[in-house]
Amino acid sequence: MLDGRDKKIIDYLQRDAAVPVADLADTVGLSVSACWRRIKNLEDSGLIARRVVLVDRRKANVAMTVFVAVRTSRHSIGWLDTFREVIGAIPEIVEAYRLTGEMDYLLRLVVPSVEVYDTVYKELISKLDFMDVSSFISMEELKFTTAVPMNYI
Incomplete structure (x- = not known):
């Protein structure tokens, strides 16, 4: 079962998956190690399926x-x-x-x-x-x- 911090972590990572864990931990009110463990658990459970880069379609010439x-x-x-x-x-x-x-x-x-x-x-x-x-x-x-x-x- 997810709690409010897990949901905040996912919300934030959906906007910027490259955020440093220290910044994310500070945002959700956790220590860096606790935040990293939660992210790892979310990945291991499959809820976070993968982290990707979104490409600007116009710059990639497929607008x-x-x-x-x-x-x-x-x-x-x-x-x-x-x-x-x-x-x-x-x-x-x-x-x-x-x-x-x-x-x-x-x-x-x-x-x-x-x-x-x-x-x-x-x-x-x-x-x-x-x-x-x-x-x-x-x-x-x-x-x-x-x-x-x-x-x-």
Whole structure:
């Protein structure tokens, strides 16, 4: 069971995983060793899955976000496994979800241009059959976060 300090540690690390443990310990009111032990326990439990670096997409020349909604007439484990393999090999696809409702899958891509998206699209349709592929180019990012709320634990 997490207490308030654990939640504060996670909240803070979600904003800045590179914060020195001494600064974090001071912020949450713990000694450095106690804070480090808590972080280690959160990692060992799997609640902190990993620490990563967030790259500025504009500086990495992949500022365009494209959402791709996919419908398929094939609903087999074999097709799904192939789909996972195909999308896993395309680095421009940064997120993929299986959905309920009219669309079967939603993909989020980051690309530098429509031309590069078209190349990815052609790669997808050359490897799998789809009933429908609809693309939506993001005009503006209104909110983006990787942080998850801690108030449900």
